[in-house]
Amino acid sequence: METFRPEKNEKMSDNSFKFMNFTFKLMDFIYPYVKKRSKTFGISEGMTVIDYGCGPGRYTTEFAKIVGEKGKVYAADIHEMAIAEVKKKIVKMNLNNVETVLVNGYNSPLPDQTADIICALDMFFIIKEPTEFLKELNRLIKDDGILIIDDRHQKRSKTKEKILKSGLWTIYKENKDHLCCRPVKS
Numbered sequence: 001m002e003t004f005r006p007e008k009n010e011k012m013s014d015n016s017f018k019f020m021n022f023t024f025k026l027m028d029f030i031y032p033y034v035k036k037r038s039k040t041f042g043i044s045e046g047m048t049v050i051d052y053g054c055g056p057g058r059y060t061t062e063f064a065k066i067v068g069e070k071g072k073v074y075a076a077d078i079h080e081m082a083i084a085e086v087k088k089k090i091v092k093m094n095l096n097n098v099e100t101v102l103v104n105g106y107n108s109p110l111p112d113q114t115a116d117i118i119c120a121l122d123m124f125f126i127i128k129e130p131t132e133f134l135k136e137l138n139r140l141i142k143d144d145g146i147l148i149i150d151d152r153h154q155k156r157s158k159t160k161e162k163i164l165k166s167g168l169w170t171i172y173k174e175n176k177d178h179l180c181c182r183p184v185k186s
């Protein structure tokens with residue numbers, strides 16, 4: 001049996017990425033939803049945040065403004081085009097507190113306990129091996145850190161089932177937009 005490889009099985013085509021980027025630009029032009037939403041995750045000045053599955057970085061740049069010069073944002077994605085888009089944005093916006101991270105499968109080169117907050121937005125529904133994915137996020141979060149994760153194209157019950165089945169996170173708060181999780185550290 002062939003081994004499951006997220007970088008092969010989950011990564012969208014370049015054309016799909018371009019289309020997604022165009023759609024996001026249009027949406028963000030019409031309604032400043034990302035800016036407004038970014039303020040609801042509990043991110044504050046000086047924090048280290050990982051925007052996991054950052055796409056073209058529409059949240060990354062908002063997070064960078066919130067954490068400020070004393071903080072840090074890692075923009076992580078499996079797609080090279082996402083990394084290239086974020087790099088373009090941070091140069092254009094002169095943001096010195098953002099680092100891009102190309103993810104290989106469910107593995108990132110970042111050290112253990114990197115983040116105060118990890119945001120996995122509009123991407124969990126894509127993940128085919130949720131426990132493996134959540135294991136990596138558990139490794140990256142600090143003991144008292146928080147994972148913000150949303151449902152998007154899946155039902156809330158499904159999101160919860162995947163999180164709880166992993167045994168690696170507890171859900172301590174939720175609203176219609178996202179769930180807040182704490183790590184279960186071994």
Ligand SMILES: C[S@@+](CC[C@H](N)C(=O)[O-])C[C@H]1O[C@@H](n2cnc3c(N)ncnc32)[C@H](O)[C@@H]1O
Pocket residue numbers: 006010011012020024052053054055056057058059076077078079082103105106120121122123126127
């Ligand atoms: C629908 S986009 C959302 C982008 C961004 N979070 C937003 O809300 O604007 C999903 C992103 O998740 C990324 N992705 C999918 N599987 C991934 C994985 N295993 N690891 C990291 N990123 C992944 C895709 O490449 C894509 O950029």
